Amino acid sequence: MDAKKYIEMQDLFNRYLAEKKLWKTEERYAILECICSFPGHFDMCLLHQKLEEMNFHVSRATIYNTLEVLVDSDLIVRHQLMNQSVQYELRMLAETHSHLICTKCGAMRELKDMTLKKDISALKISRFTPEYHALYIYGLCSKCKYRLQRKK
Structure with missing residues (x-):
């Protein structure tokens, strides 16, 4: 993802967090940045693994909660495909x-x-x-x- 689109997504996320009166935490922004590096679908385990590889240690609960916030903000889309685990994708890619x-x-x-x-x-x-x-x-x-x- 190019820098311009990432900044646009970050601005949308900032506005959403302010509107909902949610904390703007380092973890939320690190998770968003990591998600933007995926070229397609990802699940929570893959996201957690990538964050660990980046030496950014965050709990699974924080990841799960941030994913819910990102779905609610319309920045990512949740896919429940058959009996597989839930997968996510950037909305701009899903469209x-x-x-x-x-x-x-x-x-x-x-x-x-x-x-x-x-x-x-x-x-x-x-x-x-x-x-x-x-x-x-x-x-x-x-x-x-x-x-x-x-x-x-």
Whole structure:
């Protein structure tokens, strides 16, 4: 992520914390900065591991609470994909793709389709103002489909 976008996200986070009268702690900003370094999806364990590698020691409870604050502030998106653990993603990245999820093995792939994104954005829904969308398409990945065909 470039510096300009990171500063913009930091400003949005500052405004959110001020509006909700929440503490502006070093831990919250370190977690936000770490999240901005991920190119895609991450979970709490991966985030904790990366913070430890950066020699920034913070409790799992602080990470979990900060993730909740970041979801509430609309800076990150929570994904509950099938039976897997909860995953997160920067909202600005989540808006650029859809998710293809295998119902057999749980493998996930991202699909970037600008026509689909444009069509979804153009939807007019009465008495509702969409802020963002997340699209999940469930099916079989090529490996699972091949295995099923071989069994038959």
